[in-house]
Amino acid sequence: MSDPAGGQSPVSTRVMNLATLLSQSARRDPDGIALVMGETRWTWAEFEARTNALAHALQTRFGLAKGARVMCQSQNCLEMMQAMFAVWRAGGVWVPANFRQTPEEVAYLTKASGARLMLCNAAFPDHAAAVPGTTMIAIGEAGFGPSLQAITEDHMGQRPEVAAVDRDDPCWFFFTSGTTGRPKASVLTHGQMAFVVTNHLADLMPGLTGADASLVVAPLSHGAGVHQLTQIARGVKTVLLPSERFDVAQVWELVREWRVSTMFTVPTILKMLVEHPSTADADTSSLRYVIYAGAPMYRVDQQKALNTLGKVLVQYFGLGEVTGNITVLPAHLHQTEDGPTTRIGTCGHPRTGIEIQVQDETGQELPPGQTGEICVIGPAVFAGYYQNPAANAKSFRNGWFRTGDLGHMDEAGFLYITGRESDMFISGGSNVYPREIEEKILTHPAISEVAVLGVPDPMWGEVGWAICVASAPVTEEDLMAFIGPKLSRYKLPKRFLFWDSLPKSAYGKITKKMIREELDARGLLEQAPA
Structure with a gap:
């Protein structure tokens, strides 16, 4: 060289x-005008x-x-x-x-x-x-x-x-x-x-x-702060919500008043925006880019958002360590209808200047279609963890940053996230990826949110429990009958639990760690056979 x-x-x-x-x-x-908050300019x-x-x-x-x-x-x-x-x-x-x-x-x-x-x-x-x-x-x-x-x-x-x-x-x-x-x-x-x-x-x-305007609906401490930095670079005005209270009707009023064209959000907040009654009368014609990240968006929620807001959705996948800079699914590749050319479940293709490999446990690249760990290189990768050599040694291999996320790529280079490596569980010797099960459960019209995680089982090692939030009456038997034909038997949850809401992190994400802690707090894990 x-x-x-x-x-x-x-x-x-x-x-x-x-x-x-x-x-x-x-x-x-x-x-x-650069910044707006309430009556202040x-x-x-x-x-x-x-x-x-x-x-x-x-x-x-x-x-x-x-x-x-x-x-x-x-x-x-x-x-x-x-x-x-x-x-x-x-x-x-x-x-x-x-x-x-x-x-x-x-x-x-x-x-x-x-x-x-x-x-x-x-x-x-x-x-x-x-x-x-x-x-x-x-x-x-x-x-x-x-x-x-x-x-x-x-x-x-x-x-x-x-x-x-x-x-x-x-x-x-x-x-x-x-x-x-x-x-x-x-x-x-x-x-x-x-x-x-x-x-x-x-x-x-x-x-x-x-001429653009950006509305901030997430904490500036993380992804929204990076998003606003990009707005500053182009002289885009930033509109902040007048208080920390999230009011969907107020969001749409600010979109109308300031002709907001860009927003950064996470799937749970986007779901709230789309499903709120005030959205039916909202003027969303100024929106150009509604960007969502932080977690994959379930297909049924994605379709609902597209039908409500139009082709303005932009998805990206990335961790804080890569500043969100791994993949992009631009607006023109978001499809409302399922069809032979629709890449259902993809989080997009590699960002400009970023290379992605799906690797096995030895660091070897896997062929298209095979599931492994998503690893990346490129100028967006961080400089390492501060004063944490053990974490750095674990997170880098042969120069590649190991995301800890599992997924596969198709022949065209589009990435599909299966879930966090820590979310996967093994039932009867077979790997089970909760996201696939969650996608199927969410197609039931009565289910608005769900999380599937593995719990110990004396016969199978681990089995899945599905924690559901229902918007209409539904029973465990109803759900089992609904998804039974859609999944292999070893992937079927052994239990369905119904909660009023799922615990979420400070960033609006549903995390398995918090759900497991809540199960433990309710004494439910003690009831699981060890």
Whole structure:
């Protein structure tokens, strides 16, 4: 292989500080509306000036050094957007927590990240108290630290020294949701995120301009924050819900008022939007891209959303470690009707610049149609877990990032997710993938949500239990008769349980870990034969 640098080190690995995306949009359209929340409006010039002021304060008043981690505990608000860009501009690393987590959980994240400075919304005094010894800035008026708003006003007109960054300099600690064990800090870098922003704009939302508007309906601490970073890059106005309460009718009113064209969501929230009575009269004509990720969407829900909203759905698959950047199923490939050319159940094809392999347990690539672990390489893959060599050793093999998700590819390179490796169970010596069973159960008109998981069984090793949420009267016998002809006998659940709702994570995902914990709390696992 030739070496264009003649054996020398690269001349430069310096890249743009991500906060420069805001400066560029502010220069292009200073008087345009950048951020909206309730009755508050910030122009791009105001957004830029406030970010500069806070970044200057972080450097001069709080001594924020390049690479220092800054924790953030807050529900969505304008100041959270401001703080994210200010931290980057000052050279810090953004460490957002999901605001629904407990004080103890946030204390763990703070310690694990090594953060010495915390931005905490005034609504969370218990979270501030849980991290003694941490320098505190309050978003709003609170008794535990100076107000971010007051600090901003004190430094208005001041400009920070924009931190010079290299491609591999950390910019964001993206914590995993911790579905197995403690959450881990995935290290995202300035160079990696620049690729992700470009890829999101190319593969998910091509053609965005300042005439577009984006509505935020998910926490900015995770996928929605990455989504909004892409909006900032193109000067798209960001509209935040006026409160943390999720009101579907209000969502549609904001879509109408601001001619919202893009939204990022997860399947459970999209399902709520589609099925709410207010949707029937909603003006959705401005929507161009309704992007969903975080979990696969069941086919019946996908069809309902397409019939309701039109061909505006865009799906992507990816983990925080790859910043969502693995596959895309663009709007034109979403099919309402099942037919010979419809790829039912696919999460799409590889994103631009990303390579996917389905590998066996030794790391060998499997042929199309065979199930194995989904592994990826490309510029979107993170720099590893922070101070966690054991997790890094487990997650990388021969340079490939191992997602822990199982699936297969077809001949054309479209990926199909079978489920998490940890979700699979073995019954009578055969591998059982819950997602296939869940898809079949959800075609019953009385079932709105379902989760299937394996529990111990003395004869078969493990058997499936189906935890169902019903929207109409239905019995265990009804469901068994319904899906019996649709599945092999060893895949049929041994029990059907009916709950009023399924527990969901702070990101709106149905997780098997939480369901298993709820089964245990109800004493139901004790009843399972061991």
